[in-house]
Amino acid sequence: MIWRAFASEWVKMRRRRLWYGSYGAITGVIVLTTIVTIAGALHHANARGDLTLAQLGHASGLSQGLTQSGVLLGAVSFSIAAFQFGGEFAHGTLRNLLVRQPRRTALMVGKCLAVLTFLIGAVVAATMVAICAAFVMAHLRGISTDAWTSGVGMTDLGTLLGDLTISACGFAIIGMIAGVLLRSSVIAIAAGLAVLLPVETILTDAIPGTARWLPAQLLEAIAQGGSSAAPFTAALATVSAYLVGAVLIALFVFVRQDVTA
Amino acid sequence: MSAAALATEPVVQALERGSNSYAVATLGLTKRFGKRLAVDGLDLRIPAGSITGFVGPNGAGKTTTIRMLLGLIRPSAGRGTVLGHPLGNARAYLGRVGALIEGPTFYPALSGRENLMVLAHLGGISGKRVDVVLDRVGLGARGLDPFRTYSLGMRQRLGIGAALLPNPELLVLDEPTNGLDPYGIAEIRAMLRSFADDGMTVFVSSHLLAEIQQICEHLVVIEAGRLIFQGGVEELLAARAPELVVRTESCEDARRLLRLMTRIGRSAQMTGDDEGRTLEIAADCNWAGDLNRLAMADGITLVHLAERRATLEEAFFEITRNCGEKTPGKGEPAGAAADSDRSSGARGAGAARP
Numbered sequence: 001m002i003w004r005a006f007a008s009e010w011v012k013m014r015r016r017r018l019w020y021g022s023y024g025a026i027t028g029v030i031v032l033t034t035i036v037t038i039a040g041a042l043h044h045a046n047a048r049g050d051l052t053l054a055q056l057g058h059a060s061g062l063s064q065g066l067t068q069s070g071v072l073l074g075a076v077s078f079s080i081a082a083f084q085f086g087g088e089f090a091h092g093t094l095r096n097l098l099v100r101q102p103r104r105t106a107l108m109v110g111k112c113l114a115v116l117t118f119l120i121g122a123v124v125a126a127t128m129v130a131i132c133a134a135f136v137m138a139h140l141r142g143i144s145t146d147a148w149t150s151g152v153g154m155t156d157l158g159t160l161l162g163d164l165t166i167s168a169c170g171f172a173i174i175g176m177i178a179g180v181l182l183r184s185s186v187i188a189i190a191a192g193l194a195v196l197l198p199v200e201t202i203l204t205d206a207i208p209g210t211a212r213w214l215p216a217q218l219l220e221a222i223a224q225g226g227s228s229a230a231p232f233t234a235a236l237a238t239v240s241a242y243l244v245g246a247v248l249i250a251l252f253v254f255v256r257q258d259v260t261a
Numbered sequence: 262m263s264a265a266a267l268a269t270e271p272v273v274q275a276l277e278r279g280s281n282s283y284a285v286a287t288l289g290l291t292k293r294f295g296k297r298l299a300v301d302g303l304d305l306r307i308p309a310g311s312i313t314g315f316v317g318p319n320g321a322g323k324t325t326t327i328r329m330l331l332g333l334i335r336p337s338a339g340r341g342t343v344l345g346h347p348l349g350n351a352r353a354y355l356g357r358v359g360a361l362i363e364g365p366t367f368y369p370a371l372s373g374r375e376n377l378m379v380l381a382h383l384g385g386i387s388g389k390r391v392d393v394v395l396d397r398v399g400l401g402a403r404g405l406d407p408f409r410t411y412s413l414g415m416r417q418r419l420g421i422g423a424a425l426l427p428n429p430e431l432l433v434l435d436e437p438t439n440g441l442d443p444y445g446i447a448e449i450r451a452m453l454r455s456f457a458d459d460g461m462t463v464f465v466s467s468h469l470l471a472e473i474q475q476i477c478e479h480l481v482v483i484e485a486g487r488l489i490f491q492g493g494v495e496e497l498l499a500a501r502a503p504e505l506v507v508r509t510e511s512c513e514d515a516r517r518l519l520r521l522m523t524r525i526g527r528s529a530q531m532t533g534d535d536e537g538r539t540l541e542i543a544a545d546c547n548w549a550g551d552l553n554r555l556a557m558a559d560g561i562t563l564v565h566l567a568e569r570r571a572t573l574e575e576a577f578f579e580i581t582r583n584c585g586e587k588t589p590g591k592g593e594p595a596g597a598a599a600d601s602d603r604s605s606g607a608r609g610a611g612a613a614r615p
Contacts, residue, residue, distance in 0.1 A: 004382055004383050004384070004385055005383060007382040008378075008379050008380070008382035008383040009379075011371075011375055011378045011379045011382060012368060012371065012375075012379055015370050015371060015375075017370060018370075091366055091368070092363070092366035093366050093367065093368060095328075095331075095333055095362050095363075095366070096362075096366065096367075096380060096423060097379075097380070097383060098331075098332070098333055099331050099332075099333070099355055099358070099360050099362075100355070100380045100383040100384035100426070100427075101383040101384065102332050102351045102352040102355050103352055107383075256335075258328075258333065258334040258335060259328070259333040259334065260328070260333075260334065
């Protein structure tokens, strides 16, 4: 049953405009942060500890630009997922789906898996394009890329890709939950982005220590492989607990609610 | 419990044991949204293999009832069966049910075929069936075009196509002719007849009473969430006395004929048409010869004499107007219908709730 829902969702997600829009946005975000990071690297270290060209020449240099894309990538992932779920309520298509597949849990899980595979594909493809852009930028700025292609460099890149994917999937799951609970893609995207970006940022700045507890801050930390405020393992554990709880609530609501749209 | 509910109780029990006289039967089906009672103790019976019309004013609870039958909304009270399975177990019967609810809603960017493929995958239905269905509803040539480019008639046909995907035993269509022009309505009408010929049970809600009269043999009428009639369409029409429509040669003749009818105790009235030359007389066609002879004997010349049967629209207005004023057992279809239904089996006689 989950497979049917998965295959059904992929019929929708194969449409060209969704690919251009989603893959374009995600690729744009990752490539842009990569280019800006390399273009802005300093020749000499400064007091603030900003990134230098020498640092970019290390094995982890290739990953430096990609790590900065976590929040923007999350915002795009959140929006895509909220659109896919909230849109079913807003357009009234959910009733058609539920008549053909009354097992609501299977429907939601199948759709969720389809959206996540779509996003994982987008992140991987975007990362490939960003790597190409990084090599071009390195050439332009005279950065040696020998260390990037070493074993350590590749491992570093693989780890970063995994972290980015986990972070994007976390944002996407929050987007799906928002779509189900708010029953509208527009409201889910607007409210969700408002809470995840400015509200969380203000809270983090205003109340020390909150970065360890706020979901978007934790997902950003995961994308960066952990931060001083939220180490990777702690961030992953906390976010996982949040997501499991939220998914269970969303499933409960989705299974029980009357479909009047 | 009302007389109709008492009559329905054994029907629901029989259906739960596997009887197949009714495709759908409910007992006291109720839905409350907060303080608002949308459906109020509905005892519904849809004979298997029939085309049943579902009629009621806007907001009467038709769509809510349909959604409950399809497992989209949980009833607040009551129970029932669809294709022999309890309402609470929608997954047991939805594989044999096709539905178009509140108009066709599809993904605008996807083609008609892709939209059906979304549903086909979900229901475990083969892609070949999608092509068969597209041909059946006359969209074979436009199946690859985006849904957003479809006309209203094509959208309705795609909606019916989606409902046909599982090759259903029960087809539930909510306002399938909404917004269609006369050609589109005729197409849908022909389509529904062909489905019934294939042995499907068709349950169709509509505001277009003339359409319902033309295609349905069985009728369910609700108002304010309550059942006010269910039974054969002819049965409902027969409950309203037929009339003879008479046009005389002159106004003076019409006035004299009216006095004559009053004298012999026949109910008659001027219609106001044809400069006061037309009368409606409460009588069926068997009395037309007598009327003609009486008029001739009185020197009245009739230029037109015809029987006029009540339309469904008139019957509908009459029962919806009266439903709040009368109670079952006072000559309305209610009591008699409930009694007759116990013995009439699948055909289902008129039944009404107070």
